[in-house]
């Protein structure tokens with residue numbers, strides 16, 4: 001049985017109090033929300049904070065009025081009738097029902113990056129002399145790499161990037177609002193631009209986009225994404241007025257493909273236009289050999305998934321393909 005290391009548990013009642021504890025305790029303190037990622041990670045000694053600052057008693061993080069409180073559970077986000085399509089699809093496909101009842105939107109956005117050589121027990125990692133992300137000096141995925149290439153596996157981040165959402169971060173110096181895309185660095189270790197004493201408090205989502213999210217995973221029941229494609233459109237009749245497409249799970253950060261968005265503007269969503277936009281998306285997918293399934297196939301399939309997303313936004317009935325791709329295996 002894997003045991004948790006010892007830690008002190010603090011339970012602030014407000015964001016201001018949580019920030020104060022984080023600032024006072026320094027790097028030995030970490031926030032915990034649902035704990036569905038952090039606690040298993042602590043059991044494997046990926047993180048060993050001396051102080052855990054729980055956000056569960058912070059009611060202001062659970063508000064849903066204009067913005068989404070970071071402490072809302074994924075199940076609450078899915079159940080809210082005003083949740084835009086891409087976010088609902090993404091949140092509904094995170095893990096299992098039990099985990100979505102515990103796991104929060106803020107925790108999902110701040111999810112640790114993942115890698116075959118990292119998401120293992122301490123003994124396993126010790127046997128390979130650890131890896132660059134934690135306790136070692138070599139990246140076993142790309143041995144010449146000075147940068148950790150662990151992969152961003154949050155489902156909701158690409159959806160929120162496509163939706164042009166912003167996050168609010170509260171620190172000792174006050175509040176700042178940044179686009180969701182700017183929350184991420186392309187670095188498997190230092191993957192967030194959030195400062196260690198900042199709390200992600202809310203997510204603001206403009207309501208004017210029609211959006212979808214397509215996820216590739218091995219098991220239809222639950223699995224981390226091997227690819228996530230989020231697309232959002234504003235239409236002027238049958239012409240695309242604005243478009244945003246984002247990819248997840250193919251780099252250390254989720255990111256937007258501006259070129260594909262620009263290409264779609266002013267065009268009708270014909271099969272040819274969709275095919276060309278999908279290729280622009282797939283060209284930017286650079287999956288590494290550090291998750292499940294063949295990386296060349298994962299890159300190839302990005303083209304298909306971007307096409308599915310755009311066809312669904314065009315109004316095509318994609319039900320059968322959604323069902324099939326839930327269990328998509330290389331042919």
Ligand SMILES: Cc1cc2nc3c(=O)[nH]c(=O)nc-3n(C[C@H](O)[C@H](O)[C@H](O)COP(=O)(O)OP(=O)(O)OC[C@H]3O[C@@H](n4cnc5c(N)ncnc54)[C@H](O)[C@@H]3O)c2cc1C
Nearest residue numbers: 033034035036037038095103104106107108110155200223
């Ligand atoms: C079996 C299994 C399957 C999973 N499948 C998926 C999946 O398919 N897709 C997916 O995206 N995730 C998946 N997860 C990961 C995780 O369950 C979810 O991402 C969940 O949303 C994390 O939220 P949490 O509230 O539990 O985060 P926690 O575990 O509490 O925290 C995660 C990280 O976020 C930080 N944090 C939490 N809240 C805040 C905040 N408000 N401000 C700043 N930092 C904060 C914590 O310090 C920690 O570093 C899976 C987990 C398990 C165990």
